[in-house]
Amino acid sequence: MSMENGVSYLPPKPLNFRQLCADVDAMETRRGDRLRWLASHQLDNNALHRLATSIEKAIACGATDPLTSFTLGLVSNGTTDLLSSALVGAAARYGIVVSVIASPFGVTFQAAFDSDSTILAENPDAILLALDYRAFFADYCVSANPTQEVDRAIAEIAEMAKSFMAKSRSSIILQTLQAPPERIFGNFDCRQPGSLAWLCARFNEQLTSEVARAGVLVLDVASLAASIGTSKWYDRSHWFAARLPFCQEAVPLYAEQVARIISSLRGKSRKVLILDLDNTIWGGIVGDDGMDGLRLSQGDAIGEAFLDVQRAALALKRRGVLLAVCSKNNEQIARAAIRDHADMILREEDFAAIQINWNDKASNLEAIAEQLSLGLDSFVFFDDNPMERAQVRSTLPQVCVPELPANPTEYARILMTSGFFEGISFTDEDRIRAEQYTANARRQTLFAKSRDMQGFLRSLEMTAVFTMNGSSGWQRFAQLINKSNQFNLTTRRYTEGEILAMADDPRILRLQVKLFDRFGDNGMICAIICRAEADVWEIDTWVMSCRVLSRQVEVAVLNEIIRNATRAGARGLIGTYKPTDRNELVRNHYARLGFELLASDENETRWHLDVTGYKARPVPIAISAEHQPTASGQTINPPREIPNRLAEVRLTERQGL
């Protein structure tokens, strides 16, 4: 039985794993990187348990740096003892230190409604409702009132989610239901209203369409159980012996799925897939076999396996993952194959960056990171060659380097089941991201041709669109806040639910900034949260996409913050910079904007700007104060001009928007 499907990309655990855990326990500080490395292997229940012990020790002595802390409430209608430590171990793989607060056995629905319940008392970051069909329906039932039965179950789960959200700041994770393999009629069960198969299918439909809204995430247990096999998943012997809700060999996989959702919630999903060429996206070695000798055609089993990899990569690109090439090859020959081979699915324009040369791969990956302004920790490097994988893994531990088997048939499955790019939302920005990066390359070309910076910026014909406390766009706003690491002044993370809840507090102001230019729509590129205190506005959060660096967008944003602040009667702005190991870029952000240093210690610097009599600084960006979404919710309509701010910028000739 293949239980490792989904974590088979991880290398096997070191033989002296327990000793290595003990070594970490002896470290004075900063055990995080080592714990993460230990977690990044295939671990069974015992190894996960051992690792969780080390993580708990590290938490106890405050030595988990540089990992991110996260508390997870766990409600289940079964025994969760093995699950808790597995969740802790799996989350460390994604750089997250989880503390699990489990509801006592048997306490499920009560946990949501009693404000003193174990979970609500802790106000965790997220609450996982690990409820299977037994929490809602009886075994072997054929319900007489099937529709009401589903409605009742949906009402129960929705009420729980609602109550948890009202009483805490938590994101809620719900599970789809998988019916057990036992059948009343047999194949007819799927047609008989009221059978478990029928009830679970309707429940899942309503759960995903009606209950799962902002702040609610779904763990698709039905598909996890199906991928393992329901007769293995529902292990009667473990259920009767100890109320273990599913076969315990699957616990590491289940924990991995939960960890992926948490990592995505915290913006730690990867963003870029870097592909090798020879024997990774085509069969053969183009330098030796020539373009015509490559195995890449329909009807050839080997060729079809590689076409499968390319189709999978293209699907990822279409949902917002950037693709890049990193290959040791003669550049001309390899590029010619990408461009001209009749069967290629991926073409040059599908790649946001291409590095084809004889340098070592780690250096090339660093070059790609530079070119895309993205961190190495957002990279997945896909290469058939174990030597190259080992070199990258040891030189650049931040890069995720999946293990690949010798058989290329497995490549696409590993790519699409390993959760590197786990997503919890799909925004308009995701849909067009690849094009935005292509447009960025064109901007760079233009910059190379312009004589001076100001001239270049003017030639971009930029327009910023500001939306203060608007009614839409919050999914992308949350994505920006959780994914931005470099241009992020305070690295405060808020979930979409928390951001939506801010609408109820009149002292909180949320500013969305979108940027258009002659090359296209850059999408929402900046998120600001301000808190108004008496006559001072405190800038709680300022994050910006690194794609729009050095374009004076931050000055335009400051102008807009001050315009709103002074209109509301504020006399000063306070800004805070909290250093992390990722945001050196903005250390002097407030100094550059003319703020004065108020206070400084190792945790933060605080800055003040007097805004009485502030005059908006000129920027080569036209300003529009609100956008008008189209009926489809898309934001690609041309922004409305606000005159007089910038006489030198023309807003005409905005074709294609």
Place this chain on the structure above:
Amino acid sequence: VTKDAVLSKLPEIFRDVFDDDSIVLRDSLTARDLKGWDSIANIRLMLSIEQEFGFRFAVGEISELRNLGELVEAIIRHVG
């Protein structure tokens, strides 16, 4: 499967479950003799044995085992 074959695999399972390399197994060993052998550790232990030897204990079987010797006999019954 002989008793020797079972006994050759069992110590490593125990050491893994209890994270203790000093464990030495003997027939008369019971849960009271090992630090940390609580009900949760027992689940992990039985699961590790089931995975290693590729069988499932029958319902009620585990609770009737009185010491390690009887556990070894049960394993041999299943995989023998």
